[in-house]
Amino acid sequence: MRFRGFAPLLCCVTLWLGAEAGEFNDKDRLWILQHAPLGEPPADPTNAVADDRRAAALGRRLFFEPRLSGDGTRSCASCHDPNRDWSDGKILSDGAAPGRRHTPSLWNVAFARWFFWDGRADSLWSQALQPIESDAELAGDRLSVYRLIGQDSMLRDEYVAIFADYPEVTERPHFSQLTSTDQLKVNRVFSNLGKAIAAFERTIVTSDSRFDRFVADLRSGTTAESNALNAEEKAGLRIFVGKGQCRFCHVGPEFSDSEFHNLELPTRKGAALDLGRQQGIAELLEDPFHSRGVYSDDTEGRAALLKHAGYVSSIPGPDSGRALALVESEEQTRGAFRTPTLRNVARTAPYMHDGRFSTLREVIDYYTQLEADFVAGPYRHAVHFPLELSDTEIAALVAFLGTLSSSESPQESFGSD
Ligand code: HEC
Numbered sequence: 001m002r003f004r005g006f007a008p009l010l011c012c013v014t015l016w017l018g019a020e021a022g023e024f025n026d027k028d029r030l031w032i033l034q035h036a037p038l039g040e041p042p043a044d045p046t047n048a049v050a051d052d053r054r055a056a057a058l059g060r061r062l063f064f065e066p067r068l069s070g071d072g073t074r075s076c077a078s079c080h081d082p083n084r085d086w087s088d089g090k091i092l093s094d095g096a097a098p099g100r101r102h103t104p105s106l107w108n109v110a111f112a113r114w115f116f117w118d119g120r121a122d123s124l125w126s127q128a129l130q131p132i133e134s135d136a137e138l139a140g141d142r143l144s145v146y147r148l149i150g151q152d153s154m155l156r157d158e159y160v161a162i163f164a165d166y167p168e169v170t171e172r173p174h175f176s177q178l179t180s181t182d183q184l185k186v187n188r189v190f191s192n193l194g195k196a197i198a199a200f201e202r203t204i205v206t207s208d209s210r211f212d213r214f215v216a217d218l219r220s221g222t223t224a225e226s227n228a229l230n231a232e233e234k235a236g237l238r239i240f241v242g243k244g245q246c247r248f249c250h251v252g253p254e255f256s257d258s259e260f261h262n263l264e265l266p267t268r269k270g271a272a273l274d275l276g277r278q279q280g281i282a283e284l285l286e287d288p289f290h291s292r293g294v295y296s297d298d299t300e301g302r303a304a305l306l307k308h309a310g311y312v313s314s315i316p317g318p319d320s321g322r323a324l325a326l327v328e329s330e331e332q333t334r335g336a337f338r339t340p341t342l343r344n345v346a347r348t349a350p351y352m353h354d355g356r357f358s359t360l361r362e363v364i365d366y367y368t369q370l371e372a373d374f375v376a377g378p379y380r381h382a383v384h385f386p387l388e389l390s391d392t393e394i395a396a397l398v399a400f401l402g403t404l405s406s407s408e409s410p411q412e413s414f415g416s417d
């Protein structure tokens with residue numbers, strides 16, 4: 001009775017919490033449960049040393065090694081800085097030359113099925129080879145990298161311990177001047193180094209977030225008491241799996257369907273048109289290091305794996321890749337980019353393939369204005385925009401995304417060389 005004067009206010013707060021954040025219905029619960037736990041990265045049969053600790057140790061060394069770059073000043077870590085959540089905090093990347101896209105964080109990268117914003121690599125190890133030679137990144141070359149391994153006794157010993165043999169070739173100034181047999185040997189060493197780097201990248205995995213703890217509580221039936229998420233964050237979660245339709249693309253424990261969507265972001269002033277996935281498919285088919293090529297350790301295994309996962313139309317490789325190009329019409333792939341993970345997203349600004357948004361609020365504002373229909377996710381759901389979200393709902397969604405950050409800082413698990 002003493003607090004009677006506050007009753008209307010209390011009642012409204014309760015109503016709001018009840019409507020927006022209270023108990024989750026069965027449908028919500030089903031969707032929420034599929035977002036955690038993260039588990040282990042899927043196996044990569046195309047890389048025989050994917051889970052070899054010695055390979056991961058060599059890969060770590062190479063990741064921080066500036067001698068991979070043309071002028072000896074840059075390493076992978078210059079852009080994928082562990083102290084910046086494995087990204088660089090910049091809008092567009094800045095390497096040996098200005099880049100045209102934003103540097104993605106490497107958290108949980110081993111969970112992806114395609115790599116780069118346009119998916120032009122279909123394994124983590126073949127991805128690693130491209131920045132070494134790209135003019136906009138390390139601007140190095142495979143023959144110099146091959147020589148580096150031969151000449152540095154520590155690297156050579158580690159290499160031989162893992163891959164048994166360091167093949168000698170008849171020296172020529174340029175790769176193109178080597179005999180075709182020697183080119184194959186250099187490519188073999190080059191691809192093995194990619195496999196070692198991939199083994200290291202597979203260890204860049206987030207630890208539990210508050211969201212994971214909440215899901216664990218939900219599973220054990222103790223949500224009512226769970227204080228892992230506050231009322232606003234729970235409201236955001238409901239929007240994420242409900243009217244926000246976010247879960248259709250940001251699906252599963254890694255919060256990505258690993259597929260490509262064109263969110264109709266207008267080309268920025270002065271920037272060249274980016275064809276995204278359309279060009280990514282073409283480049284993947286040309287890549288001698290793709291997962292069905294001679295440098296892959298299991299040309300059929302990965303395909304079988306993907307088939308098992310229900311991604312029949314997306315099996316990488318020359319034949320299926322072409323099939324994929326046919327399956328996806330030009331219109332669907334042009335300007336489409338891969339759905340990024342949302343784990344640790346609050347720490348990895350700026351956002352989108354061109355880094356155009358500097359806050360999560362800006363990203364969600366964009367979704368509230370976007371006018372488009374999508375077919376999304378593994379189950380081909382229809383998704384309709386614009387979203388009609390109030391300011392409070394947008395704030396709740398942003399708050400929820402903050403709960404996907406893992407607790408430890410990157411330095412704690414990896415050191416910063
Ligand atoms: C100059 C900055 C820069 C350097 C140096 C660099 N990267 Fe990147 N990295 C990027 C950018 C930008 C992208 C996205 C490019 C794109 O999608 O076209 C990227 C993409 C990636 C991806 C794909 C991530 C995903 O989610 O698809 C991986 C993995 C990666 N880099 C690893 C490496 C490794 C390994 C090295 C060293 C061999 C390296 N990077 C060197 C800027 C850099």
Ligand code: HEC
Pocket residue numbers: 240244245246247248249250260261262263265336337338339340341342345348350351352353354360363364367374376383387397
């Ligand atoms: C149709 C599929 C789809 C839906 C639905 C969708 N997203 Fe996305 N999301 C994407 C794609 C694709 C990108 C990258 C777009 C680009 O860079 O061009 C992205 C980017 C993002 C980013 C930036 C992440 C980063 O690291 O750059 C955030 C944050 C995000 N989405 C949150 C959401 C939220 C919240 C919702 C629900 C309101 C949502 N998304 C709905 C596909 C989708």
